[in-house]
Amino acid sequence: MMHHLKKIEIDSSKSWLRFLEGDRDALGSLFRLYFSELLAYGRKFIPPDDLVKDHIQNLFVRLWEKRSQLRPVDNVKVYLLISLKHDLLQSLKAEKPKKELIEKMDAGWFEISVEDFMVEKEQEAELAQKVASCLAQLTARQREVIYLRFYHNFDFPNIAEIMDMNIQSVRNLLFRTLEKIRKEVGGSDIQQSGNIELILLSLFGHSSSFIY
Known part of the structure; x- marks a missing residue:
């Protein structure tokens, strides 16, 4: 990949x-x-x-x-x-x-819906809906950093350039956003909650690999 x-x-x-x-x-x-x-x-x-x-x-x-x-x-x-x-x-x-x-910008900007995900199995569809519902509760900036990281597979310097932020701020924003998604999506399923990055990569149609 x-x-x-x-x-x-x-x-x-x-x-x-x-x-x-x-x-x-x-x-x-x-x-x-x-x-x-x-x-x-x-x-x-x-x-x-x-x-x-x-x-x-x-x-x-x-x-x-x-x-x-x-x-x-x-x-x-x-x-x-x-x-x-x-x-x-x-x-x-x-x-x-x-x-x-x-x-x-504060309301519905940068919406990420189920249509943005690549879903092939019924169990994935249920998870995709859960993730999409969670993303809808995030701010536009939080959704954008998720989209750039997991849909485009961009590294932190590229995301920082696109979002007009410094690299550390991007890291902090992504970390806080992933923590929030973990809590909302993971629920009692600890294994699923702990692998939210892999889940997002999979839903956006990528393998479990990153450009850092």
């Missing part, structure tokens, strides 16, 4: 360099590679798919137009997620008063 992710990261970095040199096909390959993940992330901020798709397309158009001003990046996927998030937040700020935007 880690080898596969690393290969994708290396290939995307090569495509990014070719794009900077003026290769339109290289940018197209990055669009195809990351479109689904950008859409999944973007709809956490603005639910309508069509609107998120418009923002993604506009992002890539802008990248092409401003390619001469861009530089190599450490992680293309992280760069694209940050860019899309910035665009979406700017769009929301333009439409909503600050107070209303804050209320939206």
